[in-house]
Amino acid sequence: QHHIDPPSLVEDLGDDQLLRRRLDDAKLDLWARGISPNLDEIVRFGNNLQDQVNGMETWQSQVAKQGPIRKARYASYHHNKKTKPRQKQKQQLANKNDMMLSWISMLHGGGDNVISSSSTAAAMKTKIQQLTQHYGSAFAQAIEQNQQEHDQDCQESCRYFYCAPASSLSPNNNNKTTQDQTLEDLIGTNRTTIRSYSMGAVPPEDFADEFGFPLDLIKVTQGQPLFSRDEAKHVIDMAESEGLSSNEYVSGKYKLGGDWLTKLPQTRQWFNEKLEKTMFPLLSFLFPEIVSHPSMLRAHSVSLLKYNASHPRTDVHIDNGILAMTLAMTPQDEYQGGGTFFEHFAVTSSNSHDDTTSMDSTILPMDVGHATLRPGSVRHGGQRVTRGTRYILGAFLLIEDRVEHVRRLKNRGSDLRSAGNLDAAAQHFEWALALNPRCTTCLKDWAEILHKQQRYEEAEAKIRQALELLEYKDSDALFTLGMLLSEQGKDQECMDAYRQSLALNSEDAELLYNLGVKIGEQPNNGDRIEEILMYKRCIELDPIGFGGAWLNLGTILAEDGNLDDAETMFIKALGSSKPLEVKPKAMINLALIYHNKVGQAFQQQDIDAAKAAVLQAASYLDSAKPLLDQVSSFESGMQQYQSQYNTLRLACHRNLGQIYAGTGDLALCEEEFRRATDAFPTEIQAWQMLGRVLEIQGKKEAMQDVISKIQQLQSIKGGRF
Ligand SMILES: O=C(O)CCC(=O)C(=O)O
Numbered sequence: 001q002h003h004i005d006p007p008s009l010v011e012d013l014g015d016d017q018l019l020r021r022r023l024d025d026a027k028l029d030l031w032a033r034g035i036s037p038n039l040d041e042i043v044r045f046g047n048n049l050q051d052q053v054n055g056m057e058t059w060q061s062q063v064a065k066q067g068p069i070r071k072a073r074y075a076s077y078h079h080n081k082k083t084k085p086r087q088k089q090k091q092q093l094a095n096k097n098d099m100m101l102s103w104i105s106m107l108h109g110g111g112d113n114v115i116s117s118s119s120t121a122a123a124m125k126t127k128i129q130q131l132t133q134h135y136g137s138a139f140a141q142a143i144e145q146n147q148q149e150h151d152q153d154c155q156e157s158c159r160y161f162y163c164a165p166a167s168s169l170s171p172n173n174n175n176k177t178t179q180d181q182t183l184e185d186l187i188g189t190n191r192t193t194i195r196s197y198s199m200g201a202v203p204p205e206d207f208a209d210e211f212g213f214p215l216d217l218i219k220v221t222q223g224q225p226l227f228s229r230d231e232a233k234h235v236i237d238m239a240e241s242e243g244l245s246s247n248e249y250v251s252g253k254y255k256l257g258g259d260w261l262t263k264l265p266q267t268r269q270w271f272n273e274k275l276e277k278t279m280f281p282l283l284s285f286l287f288p289e290i291v292s293h294p295s296m297l298r299a300h301s302v303s304l305l306k307y308n309a310s311h312p313r314t315d316v317h318i319d320n321g322i323l324a325m326t327l328a329m330t331p332q333d334e335y336q337g338g339g340t341f342f343e344h345f346a347v348t349s350s351n352s353h354d355d356t357t358s359m360d361s362t363i364l365p366m367d368v369g370h371a372t373l374r375p376g377s378v379r380h381g382g383q384r385v386t387r388g389t390r391y392i393l394g395a396f397l398l399i400e401d402r403v404e405h406v407r408r409l410k411n412r413g414s415d416l417r418s419a420g421n422l423d424a425a426a427q428h429f430e431w432a433l434a435l436n437p438r439c440t441t442c443l444k445d446w447a448e449i450l451h452k453q454q455r456y457e458e459a460e461a462k463i464r465q466a467l468e469l470l471e472y473k474d475s476d477a478l479f480t481l482g483m484l485l486s487e488q489g490k491d492q493e494c495m496d497a498y499r500q501s502l503a504l505n506s507e508d509a510e511l512l513y514n515l516g517v518k519i520g521e522q523p524n525n526g527d528r529i530e531e532i533l534m535y536k537r538c539i540e541l542d543p544i545g546f547g548g549a550w551l552n553l554g555t556i557l558a559e560d561g562n563l564d565d566a567e568t569m570f571i572k573a574l575g576s577s578k579p580l581e582v583k584p585k586a587m588i589n590l591a592l593i594y595h596n597k598v599g600q601a602f603q604q605q606d607i608d609a610a611k612a613a614v615l616q617a618a619s620y621l622d623s624a625k626p627l628l629d630q631v632s633s634f635e636s637g638m639q640q641y642q643s644q645y646n647t648l649r650l651a652c653h654r655n656l657g658q659i660y661a662g663t664g665d666l667a668l669c670e671e672e673f674r675r676a677t678d679a680f681p682t683e684i685q686a687w688q689m690l691g692r693v694l695e696i697q698g699k700k701e702a703m704q705d706v707i708s709k710i711q712q713l714q715s716i717k718g719g720r721f
């Protein structure tokens with residue numbers, strides 16, 4: 001009956017034909033949202049086609065911003081594609097046409113394309129049955145466990161957070177359904193509107209069809225706030241008086257301030273009222289296909305986060321719930337930086353927020369009293385706050401009648417992985433992917449397991465699959481890809497992946513460090529300037545986490561002959577948060593610098609300076625020794641440092657002995673060389689030094705002992721070869 005144009009045809013369309021298609025497209029979208037523009041209305045936009053297209057598209061985007069399609073739905077379309085970033089433009093065009101064609105089939109009565117929630121539920125049931133046949137009872141048990149965990153989580157939620165009384169669900173209850181109400185009915189103001197943003201290339205992990213992906217599913221309130229600046233201030237004051245600031249969380253690489261609402265009862269009371277009166281009705285209004293009634297919503301993992309200088313940001317992450325919301329609790333004029341960060345905004349031109357005054361297109365603008373409501377699986381983060389304090393209230397949500405099998409299987413996989421049960425973990429990711437082949441977090445977690453098992457090629461395949469789905473907009477996946485390529489010796493590709501990752505998230509200290517090291521490993525030391533820049537950016541972000549960056553900077557400077565600056569770098573490295581890995585190396589490097597100064601002082605015949613430098617070098621070496629003894633020599637590069645230690649320490653004994661001899665203090669000289677033979681009893685050189693000072697002093701008997709010791713050592717050494 002109808003066919004879908006292959007993408008190549010799209011490009012060949014003439015201008016007029018393309019405009020006509022866009023006009024139809026806008027018409028169909030409006031129609032799907034319950035508006036049927038007639039010819040008069042279209043002509044009002046102008047006499048030529050271009051003006052009509054512009055007018056219709058503006059109208060359509062305004063309507064679209066109010067929420068997802070409510071009166072009708074179109075078939076989910078699956079872009080089964082291998083998108084390369086540069087092909088994106090063409091692909092988007094093709095996808096638009098796919099959608100249009102499926103709507104045409106609806107217009108012609110193609111009712112089987114319309115998704116009803118009962119038909120998707122039935123489809124899910126069938127899929128689970130099929131997968132049970134394929135995977136066996138272990139799969140069925142895992143599904144059963146999902147249901148149990150879901151029920152428990154919902155019950156637990158109701159212990160702390162607002163849950164509608166059971167009666168609100170009764171069929172006799174004559175309330176209008178949310179779908180029939182306007183935003184004004186729901187939240188009591190006609191001055192609040194909704195703005196929608198794309199959630200990127202990857203659909204929600206669960207219930208993507210019901211959500212209506214690829215519609216713009218990140219919803220932000222605009223205009224009249226949901227609560228006032230004063231109300232927000234009151235809540236923050238209350239939370240602070242309840243001890244908000246005594247807690248701290250860890251979010252990936254960062255520490256986060258704030259606390260759970262379960263621990264802040266008064267703040268929770270305020271929040272619960274907001275849930276009942278505003279947020280649950282609003283969520284049901286905005287996501288009617290998935291939230292059949294406000295009473296179905298459950299809140300869990302609700303926290304009030306506090307960003308400031310000591311707790312500036314979160315990692316990029318996904319939230320653990322089918323839906324998530326963020327309430328802005330601080331006026332934008334009270335802090336700098338901050339905001340919710342979305343990596344996929346960076347290059348997506350199709351986002352509807354081009355006209356904002358925000359400098360950074362990856363940050364979603366949201367002032368106090370406003371809310372962001374979105375599928376939980378969208379990647380996002382709390383942007384670094386550079387001045388002042390910013391509070392937000394974040395909540396993960398569940399829906400009573402919707403068990404998220406993909407998310408739950410994946411989470412259990414992650415737990416199994418943490419517990420070291422890698423095979424069972426991989427099994428869970430396989431199951432989750434069987435339910436949703438576009439679960440990118442499943443692919444990423446699985447890749448990390450394969451990485452740990454040193455199955456680099458398989459891991460690379462999985463991570464690339466995830467990256468294709470993400471249109472390469474995931475800094476963490478690109479980072480993992482870089483590491484996998486590095487393991488396989490593909491250095492150029494590795495550096496490309498790291499650089500792409502950096503373009504998305506310039507604030508990843510580990511990434512900056514790894515890229516710097518990789519550049520430094522290249523023949524002729526790679527691009528020194530880029531390498532140095534990476535280390536500098538790394539230590540700016542994290543001055544103690546990456547002592548290796550200070551070490552490498554120091555080494556580069558020392559190689560350039562700039563020993564004073566090199567020394568400063570090595571001293572900084574001593575402050576590393578990983579003392580065993582970094583400190584002994586820093587100390588040995590510092591000893592090397594001082595050893596060098598000894599040589600210079602000798603040349604200038606400045607004996608006092610030479611002595612001071614030797615003592616300093618020796619002191620660094622003596623502090624390094626117990627640390628060196630603790631680290632395994634298998635640790636990368638450690639063996640080299642251990643032999644450096646021996647050479648340098650012996651040299652210090654020799655230099656100090658010579659200085660004493662030079663000032664005529666032979667007793668002190670002998671004492672120093674005896675220390676050398678005590679510390680290095682198998683080093684012939686040490687005995688030879690001692691022998692010489694004994695000879696000068698005419699201590700014949702003692703010298704005889706030393707000579708026989710040397711002969712003994714020489715015979716052992718000789719016998720070995
Ligand atoms: O700080 C923000 O805007 C986002 C914080 C966050 O991760 C969340 O609310 O889920």
Ligand SMILES: [Fe+2]
Nearest residue numbers: 317318319394
């Ligand atoms: Fe979050």
